[in-house]
Amino acid sequence: MLVVTLIMTIMIDIQLTDQPLQPQQCTDFVLKAGAGAINVFIGTVRDHTQGRRVVRLEYEAYEPMAIAEMRKMAEATMQRFPVQCIAIHHRVGTLHIGDVAVVIAVSTPHRAEAFEACRYAIDTLKQTVPIWKKEIFEDGEVWVAAHP
């Protein structure tokens, strides 16, 4: 069990930070000799939502659980796909248009599973990780997805 945990630690990089994200750090982490493919998802702040102009986003996290849930979803991704390494970095705090909110990088032997694993990882993050964003518009604000 200890060995499994150690191996997972070497293969998974989780970061939750209020500092600007560096996508290159994620690709550097997952680059391995046995992997022929790296897929990277970068989520950025868009300037509009349903026709309303976005001024900025404010992200907050229940940090200890967010980190634990990011690690769980990283492990679930590795169990489901032949992932060699995975890096998941998420930003919190105030973000402006064009800022990077999330980076997920995965490396796999071949390209098909790299796309699938990366998509699974970001889809799962959006469902399970306790992070919230508030969109600030010119004329109001809304917690994303809060209401049906």
Next chain:
Amino acid sequence: MVPKKSYSELSITFNQLLYMQIKILAFGIAKEIVGGSTAVIALPEAPTVENLRGVLAGQYPALEQLASLAIAVNGTYATDDQCLQPNDEVVLIPPVSGG
């Protein structure tokens, strides 16, 4: 000689037997609904997460309007039949929207 207890002292003791106070943490829109990042909730003795949901719904009806409300206990998503202990870290998790 045993000092006589006043009525109010007895009353506090009695209430402590029947009720448990738990501190909850709230994030996102739940923080705005409960009016702060923490709140203290009085629950019947030996409460479950379901009991907490019932009390919350009475005190904060706006929570019922959310698309979902998960409860985390000690850093993990809890089921409704889970029992709550006085020192548990109990957190309101409105719909998450990371990414």
